[in-house]
Amino acid sequence: xxxxxxxxxxxxxxxxxxxxxxxxxxxxxxxxxxxxxxxxxxxxxxxxxxxxxxxxxxxxxxxxxxxxxxxxxxxxxxxxxxxxxxxxxxxxxxxxxxxxxxxxxxxxxxxxxxxxxxxxxxxxxxxxxxxxxxxxxxxxxxxxxxxxxxxxxxxxxxxxxxxxxxxxxxxxxxxxxxxxxxxxxxxxxxxxxxxxxxxxxxxxxxxxxxxxxxxxxxxxxxxxxxxxxxxxxxxxxxxxxxxxxxxxxxxxxxxxxxxxxxxxxxxxxxx
Numbered sequence: 001x002x003x004x005x006x007x008x009x010x011x012x013x014x015x016x017x018x019x020x021x022x023x024x025x026x027x028x029x030x031x032x033x034x035x036x037x038x039x040x041x042x043x044x045x046x047x048x049x050x051x052x053x054x055x056x057x058x059x060x061x062x063x064x065x066x067x068x069x070x071x072x073x074x075x076x077x078x079x080x081x082x083x084x085x086x087x088x089x090x091x092x093x094x095x096x097x098x099x100x101x102x103x104x105x106x107x108x109x110x111x112x113x114x115x116x117x118x119x120x121x122x123x124x125x126x127x128x129x130x131x132x133x134x135x136x137x138x139x140x141x142x143x144x145x146x147x148x149x150x151x152x153x154x155x156x157x158x159x160x161x162x163x164x165x166x167x168x169x170x171x172x173x174x175x176x177x178x179x180x181x182x183x184x185x186x187x188x189x190x191x192x193x194x195x196x197x198x199x200x201x202x203x204x205x206x207x208x209x210x211x212x213x214x215x216x217x218x219x220x221x222x223x224x225x226x227x228x229x230x231x232x233x234x235x236x237x238x239x240x241x242x243x244x245x246x247x248x249x250x251x252x253x254x255x256x257x258x259x260x261x262x263x264x265x266x267x268x269x270x271x
Contacts, residue, residue, distance in 0.1 A: 001084050001114075001178055001201065001203045001204075002083070002084055002112050002150065002176045002178060002204075002205040003036075003037070003083065003084075003113075004034065004035060004036055004112065004113040004248070004251075005035045005109045005110070005111065005112040005113065005148075005150075005205075006032070006033045006034070006035065006109060006110040006111055006112070006113070006139070006258070006259060007029075007031070007032050007035050007041060007042060007108065007109045007110060008031035008032065008033055008110055008256070009031075009108065009110065009147065010031075011023060011025075011028055011029075011042065011061055014042060014044070014061055014108050014147070015061055017108075017147055018044045018059065018061070018106065018108070018213065019059060020044065020059050020060060020061045021058050021059045021060070022049060022058050022059070022060040022061070023060065023061040027061075027062065027063045029041070029042060029063060031256075032254065033110075033248075033254055033255055033256055033258045033259060034248055034251060034253060034254045034258055035066070035109070036066075036251045037066055037067050037083045038065060038066060038067050039065070039066055040063045040064070040065055040066075041063065041064060041065075041066045041107060041174070042061060042062070042063060042107070042108055043061075043062050043063070043064045043105040043106065043107055043108075043152060043154060043174055044059065044060070044061060044062075044105060044106040044107075044108065044213075044217065045059075045060055045062060045103070045104075045105040045106075045154060045217065046058065046059045046060070046217045046218060046219055047060070047103075047219060057218070057219050057220070059217065062172070064105075064154055064172045064173060064174040065171060065172070065173045065174070066083055066107075066173070066174055066175075066176075067081075067082055067083050067173055067174075067175070068082040068083075068085070068095065068096070068099070068153065068154075068155050068173045068174060068175035069082070069155065069157040069171055069173045070082075070094070070095045070155060070157070071098070071155055071156060071157055071158075073157060076157060076159075076171060076173075082095060082175050083175060083176060084175060084176050084177070084178050084203075085100075085153060085175045085176070085177050085178070086177075086178055086179075087151070087177045087178060087179045087206050087231040088179075088231075090153070090177060090231075091224055091227070091228060096153060096175070098155075099153040099154060099155045100153055100227065101222050101224075101227070102219045102222055103153060103154050103155060103219070104151070104152070104153055104154075104216050104217060104219075105152045105153065105154045105174060105217070106149045106150065106151065106152060106208060106213060106216065106217065107149075107150040107151075107152040107174065107176060108147050108148070108149060108150075109147070109148040109149075109150055110141055110147075110148060110259070111139050111140050111141025111142070111148050112139075112140055112141075112148070112150075112204075112205055113137050113138070113139055113140075113244070113248055114137070114138055114140060114200045114201045114204075115135055115136065115137050115138070115201075115249070116135055116136045116137075116138060116193075116194065116199075116200055116201075116265075117135045136243055136246070136265040136266060137243070137244050137245075137246060137248050137249060138190075138193070138194065138200055138241045138242065138243055138244065139241065139242060139244045139259055139261075140197065140200070140204070140239055140240070140241045141239065141240060141241075142207075142238060142239060142240075143186075143187035143188045143237075143238060143239060143240040144238075148205075148207060149207060149208045149209075149210075149213065150176050150177070150205040150206065150207060150208070151176070151177040151205075151206040151207070151208050151216060151230075151231075152174050152175060152176050152177060153174060153175050153177065154172060154173065154174040155172070155173055155174075156170060156171070156172055157170070157171040157172075157173065158170055158171075159171065176205050176206075177205070177206040177231070178203045178204060178205055178206060179203070179204060179205075179206045179231070179233050180198075180202065180203065180204075180233070181196070181197040181198040181200070181201055181202055181203055181204040182196060182197040182198060182204065182233065182236045182239070183196050183197075183198040184196060184236035184237060185236070185237060186237070186239055186240055186241055187237045187238055187239055187240050188239075188240030188241075188242075189240070189241065190241065190242050190243060192264050192265065193241070193242075193243060193265060194241060197239060197241065200241060206231065206233065207233075207234045207238070207239075208230075208234070209234050209235075209238075212230055215230055216230050242261045242262070243261070243262040243264065243265045243266070244258060244259060244260060244261065244262060245257065245258060245260060245262065245266065246266050
């Protein structure tokens with residue numbers, strides 16, 4: 001899954017990396033080393049510009065709220081529960097199938113956090129018998145230092161309690177797609193800790209390699225089978241993981257010190 005991530009890159013850098021054509025500096029977000037659900041996040045998407053004569057899709061850097069609110073929802077109260085969408089079923093779920101067809105985006109990050117627990121407790125969690133306790137946090141990031149491009153979906157929701165001219169009459173929200181965690185060796189594994197992403201958690205965000213960015217963002221691509229082919233996990237061995245301070249477990253903590261690499265886990269974990 002993806003319940004917390006880091007996003008500290010400057011918007012100017014994201015504009016260059018993703019060949020963005022349109023970005024409003026007034027939407028600049030501060031660097032965030034502890035991105036949590038319902039926060040505003042950067043997203044790369046393609047759609048025609050509002051009130052523009054040219055109908056062609058334009059690649060934009062936008063700020064969206066993390067936690068998807070379906071267009072048909074009566075209220076936004078369930079947004080925090082829709083921070084992730086399973087790639088295996090995204091094409092059939094009522095909340096996600098329409099945005100999957102035409103409102104896909106990329107959520108750029110430095111990497112994501114995941115918490116490791118003991119093997120026995122993890123088996124209970126996977127069987128749905130126990131909520132997994134958070135223990136030692138690990139940060140998972142591309143081994144080469146590149147942007148972690150998470151596959152995402154976005155959606156529009158109209159707040160009918162507000163007039164059309166109200167600045168919050170429309171919500172634009174997003175979700176992160178997830179897939180089964182890689183079982184092969186990490187590109188860079190910690191000396192004392194997990195050897196694969198599957199050792200950390202059974203799910204992981206779906207990372208899009210650069211060769212898939214254009215096809216994923218193209219809203220004219222609506223063929224279901226072609227879109228499903230874009231959901232294939234990336235090649236193994238592209239990621240590294242390392243233990244970070246347990247301070248990240250508190251969403252009120254935020255700063256580059258949360259990404260400090262620990263020589264050894266702060267809490268005992270089992271592998």
